[in-house]
Amino acid sequence: MAVLNSPTRSGITSADPQRAGERPVETRWDIIELLFFAYRDFVGDPDHVLEEFGFGRAHHRVMHFVYRYPGLNVADLLEVLRITKQSLGRVLKQLLDEGYIVQKAGDADRRQRLLFATAKGEALVGKLAGLQTDRIVRALRGLDASGAEAVRKFLLGMIDHDDPDKVLEAILRADGKMVKA
Amino acid sequence: MAVLNSPTRSGITSADPQRAGERPVETRWDIIELLFFAYRDFVGDPDHVLEEFGFGRAHHRVMHFVYRYPGLNVADLLEVLRITKQSLGRVLKQLLDEGYIVQKAGDADRRQRLLFATAKGEALVGKLAGLQTDRIVRALRGLDASGAEAVRKFLLGMIDHDDPDKVLEAILRADGKMVKA
DNA sequence: AATTTAGGACAGCCATGTTGACATATCTTG
DNA sequence: CAAGATATGTCAACATGGCTGTCCTAAATT
Structure with missing residues (x-):
């Protein structure tokens, strides 16, 4: 029987150059x-x-x-x-x-x-x-409407928005409209 | 210059057997x-x-x-x-x-x-x-605490919980504790 | 007429997935 | 203790789906 050790708790912190000097971000x-x-x-x-x-x-x-x-x-x-x-x-x-x-x-x-x-x-x-x-x-x-909206926003935020290909551009445009509607 | 057509709007609906007879779920x-x-x-x-x-x-x-x-x-x-x-x-x-x-x-x-x-x-x-x-x-x-919690719940809900491997089991256990804490 | 562009096709390489067979060390069990 | 099961490693061989580089045709652009 393998006994799994607990996940590591490390002090690894952010490499984001924009955040240099600020409070480090926990991994x-x-x-x-x-x-x-x-x-x-x-x-x-x-x-x-x-x-x-x-x-x-x-x-x-x-x-x-x-x-x-x-x-x-x-x-x-x-x-x-x-x-x-x-x-x-x-x-x-x-x-x-x-x-x-x-x-x-x-x-x-x-x-x-x-x-x-x-x-x-x-x-x-x-x-x-x-x-x-x-x-x-x-x-x-189990998520309400605002929870579902948070999920969409999160996924959208995970995507690089600079230099999008044509398909991604269409999606981003459509998403912008959805928020207003 | 390619002009991209709009995304398809189709009537494709859910294949979930548990939902047979109910209102179909939009893709x-x-x-x-x-x-x-x-x-x-x-x-x-x-x-x-x-x-x-x-x-x-x-x-x-x-x-x-x-x-x-x-x-x-x-x-x-x-x-x-x-x-x-x-x-x-x-x-x-x-x-x-x-x-x-x-x-x-x-x-x-x-x-x-x-x-x-x-x-x-x-x-x-x-x-x-x-x-x-x-x-x-x-x-x-841009997400508040409840939004971030919704994201966690969503990702957790996307994961198969039956027959988890040891690592996943550890994560699911840890997550259960987090909710209570 | 010359050049560029959109697409297709060739050969060949690499990373990473697969199966099946087999070897070794060690643990478990009758 | 002997026999079998288990944990791991290793070998050969193969498939998929990435990659590069080169070359070709047809059609558009200049």
């Missing part, structure tokens, strides 16, 4: 670890389903953003995923070949290949998003 | 995407530092849990990371060879190799945790 081991476990389980649900389809996480990410932003072009998709053309090419080719995504030449610029999810693709995205939504809704139970 | 695209971007940036900070050390994310995860739970044995580490012995072996060997971690035979069971971070290891973990803490603290600014 947020709690949030760091909660985020690790939360994300692990959050992506774990889809992983099982994807396996049945012979797909991986990379396919999920591509399908998700193509479905959500219909007509997305390849360059913007590369930016949001932060991967290279080659890496994207591999999974995108599979999704095209197996009929989850279709391409359409751009209207203004016919070099562009705009991406759209097919009905088959939508079904897959919906299945995966359903699992994740269930988990989110469960986690939000 | 939480907002939280799904916020989590994606938040986690991307959350792990992005450490990634840059790790590169300078010739390490990857796998090394970070190992170092983190070894530092936080001193004397952790290999079996428990495998469980929390959810990887195989072989995968762990590769990165653990490097961390041992380069003096970031040391092993000690178990006291009660001398087959066990209990793991401890060296001063060098602690320094690395501290640097990485500092970056992540800075981001977390920034994200929590």
Whole structure:
């Protein structure tokens, strides 16, 4: 039987140059670890389903953003995923070949290949998003409206806002509107 | 210039069997995407530092849990990371060879190799945790105490509580105590 | 007409995940 | 004590999904 030692209590403090001289910030081991476990389980649900389809996480990410932003072009998709053309090419080719995504030449610029999810693709995205939504809704139970709003603000605050890709920009814009509405 | 279409508004609804017959739950695209971007940036900070050390994310995860739970044995580490012995072996060997971690035979069971971070290891973990803490603290600014508590509850609620590994169990126990205190 | 851009495709490398087999030391049990 | 179970380490081999660099075509831009 392994007996687990208590978590370390250390004096490790902030490296934020903006806060030099101020009262040091205690390391947020709690949030760091909660985020690790939360994300692990959050992506774990889809992983099982994807396996049945012979797909991986990379396919999920591509399908998700193509479905959500219909007509997305390849360059913007590369930016949001932060991967290279080659890496994207591999999974995108599979999704095209197996009929989850279709391409359409751009209207203004016919070099562009705009991406759209097919009905088959939508079904897959919906299945995966359903699992994740269930988990989110469960986690939000027990929080009131202001608690849920705090969660949104927190997640938004965790994101780098400088030099956003086109998709992130759209999300940030939409979020700004939501607050006012 | 690519013009991004608006996000899809679909009728995709919950797959939660517990909610069959009830009002369908709207897909939480907002939280799904916020989590994606938040986690991307959350792990992005450490990634840059790790590169300078010739390490990857796998090394970070190992170092983190070894530092936080001193004397952790290999079996428990495998469980929390959810990887195989072989995968762990590769990165653990490097961390041992380069003096970031040391092993000690178990006291009660001398087959066990209990793991401890060296001063060098602690320094690395501290640097990485500092970056992540800075981001977390920034994200929590603008939230009051009840908002921060909502964030903790949400993250906790996102985690599977059945069949927890030893490390997660310790965290859940600690969290229970915190609520009362 | 020349250059740039959007996208695709090639070869090949690396990190990190997987399985299965097997070895050693040690603990537990009949 | 002998036998079996357990903790760990190690080897070979493979898959996925990152990466780089090069080169190609078609279409847009200058």
